[in-house]
Amino acid sequence: MIQSIARKQIAPLGLWVLFGCTSISWLITAAIAPEMAQAYTARVEVSLISQPDESYANFLRRAEAIARAAAQRSFDGDILVTDVAVTIIGQHNSAIAPILLLDVSRQNWKRRPIVSFWATYFPGTQSLLDFSQPSESNQPPESEPNQ
Structure with a gap:
C-alpha cells in the first residue's frame, strides 16, 4: 500500500518538475535573446507640381532632390527600415x-547616396506631361534686319 501511494505522488511531482524546468528555461531564453526586430521597406509617394515656365530638366532636378531628401529622412527616422521606395509623381x-522611382537598400544608400544611380526614370514622362520647347510667344522677338 505504501508503494502505491508513493507511485501516485511521484507522477504528479515529476510533471511539476518538468513543467517548472521548461518554464524557467523559457524565461531565461526570453531574457537573454529577446524577439528579433522586423525590418521593413519604407514607401513614400510625393507629388511635385511644375513651376510656371519651368523646363523639364529643372523639374527633373527638383524631383531628384526631393527623392534624395525623402530617402535620407526615411533611413534617419527609423532604424528598422532596411529599404526605401520613393515614387515622385x-x-x-x-x-x-x-x-x-528610387528603390534602394540602406547599405547601398550609405555606400553611394546618389539618386540617379539607384533611380528608375520613366522615359515617356516628358511627353506625357507635355513639356515642350518654349513656345514662340515666350521667345524674345527677333530684331528685323536693317534695310
Whole structure:
C-alpha cells in the first residue's frame, strides 16, 4: 500500500518538475535573446507640381532632390527600415505622370547616396506631361534686319 501511494505522488511531482524546468528555461531564453526586430521597406509617394515656365530638366532636378531628401529622412527616422521606395509623381498643367522611382537598400544608400544611380526614370514622362520647347510667344522677338 505504501508503494502505491508513493507511485501516485511521484507522477504528479515529476510533471511539476518538468513543467517548472521548461518554464524557467523559457524565461531565461526570453531574457537573454529577446524577439528579433522586423525590418521593413519604407514607401513614400510625393507629388511635385511644375513651376510656371519651368523646363523639364529643372523639374527633373527638383524631383531628384526631393527623392534624395525623402530617402535620407526615411533611413534617419527609423532604424528598422532596411529599404526605401520613393515614387515622385509629377504634375504639369492638367497632366499627371510618374517621374522617377528610387528603390534602394540602406547599405547601398550609405555606400553611394546618389539618386540617379539607384533611380528608375520613366522615359515617356516628358511627353506625357507635355513639356515642350518654349513656345514662340515666350521667345524674345527677333530684331528685323536693317534695310
